[in-house]
Amino acid sequence: MKKIVLTVQEFMLLSGRAITNLFRGPHYWADVMLQMDIIGIGSLPIVVLTGFFSGAVLALQMSDTLSTFGATAQTGTMVSLSLVKEMGPVLTSLMMAGRNSAGMASELGSMAVTEQIDAMRALGTDPVKKLVTPRLLATVVTMPLLTIISDFVGIFGGFVVSFFFIKLSAAQYWASSYRKLDFGDVAEGLTKPFVFAFVVALVGCYCGVSTRGGTQGVGRSTTQAVVAASILIIFLDFLIAKAFVGG
Amino acid sequence: MNDPAALEFSGVTLIFDDVLAIDNLSFRVDAGDSLVVLGVAGSGKSVLLKLSMGLLKPDAGQIYLFGEQISGIAEADLLPLRRRVGMVFQESALFDSLSVAENVGYPLVNQPGKPPAPEVVEERVREALRFVELEAAFDKLPSELSGGMRRRVAIGRAIVHDPRLVLYDSPTAGLDPITAHTIMTLVLKERDTAGVTSVVVTHRLQNGHLLANFQYDPASGGLLAGEHNGAGSRTRFLVLEKGRAAFWGDQQELARQQDPYICKFVMKTERS
Numbered sequence: 001m002k003k004i005v006l007t008v009q010e011f012m013l014l015s016g017r018a019i020t021n022l023f024r025g026p027h028y029w030a031d032v033m034l035q036m037d038i039i040g041i042g043s044l045p046i047v048v049l050t051g052f053f054s055g056a057v058l059a060l061q062m063s064d065t066l067s068t069f070g071a072t073a074q075t076g077t078m079v080s081l082s083l084v085k086e087m088g089p090v091l092t093s094l095m096m097a098g099r100n101s102a103g104m105a106s107e108l109g110s111m112a113v114t115e116q117i118d119a120m121r122a123l124g125t126d127p128v129k130k131l132v133t134p135r136l137l138a139t140v141v142t143m144p145l146l147t148i149i150s151d152f153v154g155i156f157g158g159f160v161v162s163f164f165f166i167k168l169s170a171a172q173y174w175a176s177s178y179r180k181l182d183f184g185d186v187a188e189g190l191t192k193p194f195v196f197a198f199v200v201a202l203v204g205c206y207c208g209v210s211t212r213g214g215t216q217g218v219g220r221s222t223t224q225a226v227v228a229a230s231i232l233i234i235f236l237d238f239l240i241a242k243a244f245v246g247g
Numbered sequence: 248m249n250d251p252a253a254l255e256f257s258g259v260t261l262i263f264d265d266v267l268a269i270d271n272l273s274f275r276v277d278a279g280d281s282l283v284v285l286g287v288a289g290s291g292k293s294v295l296l297k298l299s300m301g302l303l304k305p306d307a308g309q310i311y312l313f314g315e316q317i318s319g320i321a322e323a324d325l326l327p328l329r330r331r332v333g334m335v336f337q338e339s340a341l342f343d344s345l346s347v348a349e350n351v352g353y354p355l356v357n358q359p360g361k362p363p364a365p366e367v368v369e370e371r372v373r374e375a376l377r378f379v380e381l382e383a384a385f386d387k388l389p390s391e392l393s394g395g396m397r398r399r400v401a402i403g404r405a406i407v408h409d410p411r412l413v414l415y416d417s418p419t420a421g422l423d424p425i426t427a428h429t430i431m432t433l434v435l436k437e438r439d440t441a442g443v444t445s446v447v448v449t450h451r452l453q454n455g456h457l458l459a460n461f462q463y464d465p466a467s468g469g470l471l472a473g474e475h476n477g478a479g480s481r482t483r484f485l486v487l488e489k490g491r492a493a494f495w496g497d498q499q500e501l502a503r504q505q506d507p508y509i510c511k512f513v514m515k516t517e518r519s
Contacts, residue, residue, distance in 0.1 A: 026359055112344075119340035122300050123354045123404070124330040126322065128355070 010210065014128065015202045021126075021133040033136035039100050040142030046095050047146045048153050054087050055079055055154030059161035072166060075177035079158035085185050088151040089192035090237050092218070093200060096143060097229035101204030104135055105225035108208025109218040117209060127209065136201040143197035144190050151189065188244040195240060196233050202230040251314025252284040253278045253412045253444040254299055259308035259318075261294060261490070268294045269305070270491040276444055278411070283455035284448040285513075286487035292448040293337060295487070298412045298448065300332060301325040313411070330358065333413040336358030337420055339397040341389040345399050348372050348385045367502040374404040379433055395426035402433050412444040413437060417447075419454060431457050434472055452513055456480065458482045459498045 062078040108131060111117050120127045155177055162168040207225035211217045254276045269291050276282045284332040287291045297303045298310055301317045310318045312328050340348050349356075352372045356362045363371075376382040379399040389397055393444055398418060415434060417429035431454055438445045439462050447454060459482040462473040473480070484501045486494035488508050494501060504510060 028357075065413060114343070115336045115338060115340040116342055117335070118297070118302050119336055119342070120334075121302055121322075122329055122332070123357070125327045125353075125357045210293040 007210075011202070011206045014132065014206050015198075015208070017128045018132040018136050018202060018205070021129045022137060026129065028130055028134050032137050035134050035138035036132065036142055038103075039096075039138050043096055043099055043142075043146060044149070046099060047092050047150045049109055050091050050095050051083075051088065051150030051153040052157035054091055054150075055157030055159075056161045058082055058087065058154070058187045059158035059166065063162065063166045073172055074176055075162050075166060075168060076155075076158065076173040076178075077180040079162075080155050080177035080181055081185060082179060083154040083158075084151050084189040086237075086241070088154055089147050089189055089196065090233065092150045093143065093193060093196035093233045094138070094230055096146070096196075096200045097203075097233060098226055100139065100224040101200050101207075101229040102222045104201065104204030105207040105211070106218055106222045109211030109221040110163065112209055112211045113214050113217060132202075132209070135205055136198070139201035140194065140197040143193045143200065147189070147193040152160065161181040163164060184244065188240065191244075192237060192240055195236055199229050199232045199236065203232065250278065251312060252276055253280070253313060254282075254446065255311040256298075257297075257309045257311070259298060259310060261298060261303060261305050267490050269298065270489065271308070272487075272490070272492055273308075274483075274485055274492065274495055276396045276446060276483070277481075279442055280445055281438060281445045281447065281458045281482040282484060282485060283458055284446065284487060285450065285452065285455065286493075287450065291490035292450075292487055292489040293416050296416050296446065296448055299414060300334060310507075319519065324442065326359075330408060331411050333410035334409070335401045335405045335413070335415045335418055337416040339389070339394075339398055339401040341397055341404070343389050345389075346385075347381070347387050347389065347392070350389065350400060351375050351403045351407050353404060358406045371407055372403075375407040376400075377450055378406065378436070379403045383464070395422050395429065398422065398426075398430055399433065402430070402437070403458070406437055406441070407414075409441070410443060412446070415445065415447045415449075417448055417450065419449065419451060427451075427454075432463065434458070435461060435470060436463040440465065455482070455484055455498070459484075 032233045058079045059075055063072050063075045066072050066074055066078065108117070117127045120130060159170070159173050163170060204225045207221040207228070211221040213220070252275045256272050256274050259269055259272045260267070272295070284292050284295060294303065298305055299312070305318050308318065313331060314355050315328060317325060317328060342353065345353070352368045355368045355371060362368070373382055373385070376385060379402050381396060381399050381403065384392060384396060384400065389400065392400065418430050418434060422430065434445060434447060435457065437443055445458070449455065449456060457470065459480045460473055461470040464471040480497060482495065483497060485492060486509050493506060494504055494509050501513070
């Protein structure tokens with residue numbers, strides 16, 4: 001119990017320092033740009049693939065269910081609402097957790113066990129500013145953008161299935177997709193990746209910098225980062241959805 | 248009033264998981280002096296170095312770096328003080344994704360305010376690499392270097408910003424005798440040419456012997472028997488046993504010790 005409380009306390013302290021550093025120099029802009037490339041551009045292929053096939057499978061499943069009510073024409077609406085509000089942000093974030101939280105934990109973990117983080121401190125650099133804050137900033141900027149791309153590609157995937165297999169017309173699909181989306185849906189869909197970005201970056205970095213125990217410790221930290229980030233994303237998704245849905 | 252010590256411990260205690268890592272330790276190293284810290288593995292030698300830079304915080308006691316107490320101050324306030332110190336880690340701790348030149352230039356580039364111009368950084372990096380006789384490795388990655396070369400790059404990185412105190416954590420550990428001698432020659436070269444205070448953690452008494460009895464000779468690039476030997480030397484020895492100071496004094500006093508731990512340790516290291 002004492003260990004859990006200590007871990008939560010250390011995580012909160014690291015998060016607080018990383019967030020405070022966003023507004024306090026020195027800023028390592030070159031590191032931020034590098035991380036944006038690694039996290040943002042690097043994640044683009046998996047996000048696009050995940051988004052496309054999620055939309056495609058959603059269209060298949062929804063059209064099958066909707067056909068029993070004679071409402072196949074509403075496939076576009078179901079696909080776009082599901083993707084924008086729920087599946088786009090959550091799947092993108094889970095993919096980012098699998099790829100980037102793990103990457104951060106293993107990279108920073110390797111640095112920790114080989115004393116590179118201590119060396120950084122000894123050379124007069126704050127490792128939170130140099131390592132954690134650039135990763136946090138890069139994730140917070142790129143994740144909502146990746147989610148938008150994932151949503152769009154997913155809706156396009158739904159269109160491909162609807163057009164070629166369900167035989168809906170393009171106008172019918174796109175009009176029903178667009179018409180039902182309101183500001184609240186888009187706001188919910190963009191709030192989630194913004195919040196999840198903090199989870200992906202901070203959990204990955206915390207697991208990395210707190211790594212102990214050599215290469216085995218690096219493996220353990222990497223696994224813990226993915227598991228903890230994924231669970232937190234699902235949990236926070238429920239809280240945010242509850243806040244938007246109300247009741 | 249005496250000048251402030253380069254490094255001073257006063258009743259320092261550190262506990263790790265209910266185990267005393269450092270037990271009520273007090274000593275003082277004046278500017279320009281050398282300190283050799285001896286002890287078996289797990290006696291607290293590396294922990295002492297990390298405490299000296301504020302990388303670890305003591306549970307009790309005070310640590311003074313250049314006269315400023317560092318044991319109670321925030322990490323952000325420690326950073327400027329750390330820039331006056333160089334540290335060579337046991338396994339070199341080079342940044343493995345950066346080249347040798349980027350590693351050595353790291354303290355120059357990553358400093359508050361505007362960093363020096365790239366050509367100034369390059370010149371100083373080349374100067375540091377010439378000092379450790381490794382200029383040819385300028386563009387190499389740490390993974391392309393041998394253990395001894397990595398240790399030399401780490402020394403170059405530790406001295407590139409002209410520190411007044413250099414801490415060496417087992418600089419010759421795991422190296423063959425010839426490479427170990429080369430590394431110790433560099434330690435003496437830095438001490439004798441730049442006049443920096445040196446703290447050398449080691450488990451080899453030979454390293455302490457070199458520091459206490461030899462000087463760097465710029466003419467030959469090697470070591471010469473110094474004019475200050477034994478009690479007259481500015482080299483002090485600290486022997487740690489379970490985090491406690493088992494001995495503090497000069498080389499002659501160390502040789503006269505009858506304590507079984509110190510005798511056993513000294514004899515062991517002399518044979519190794």
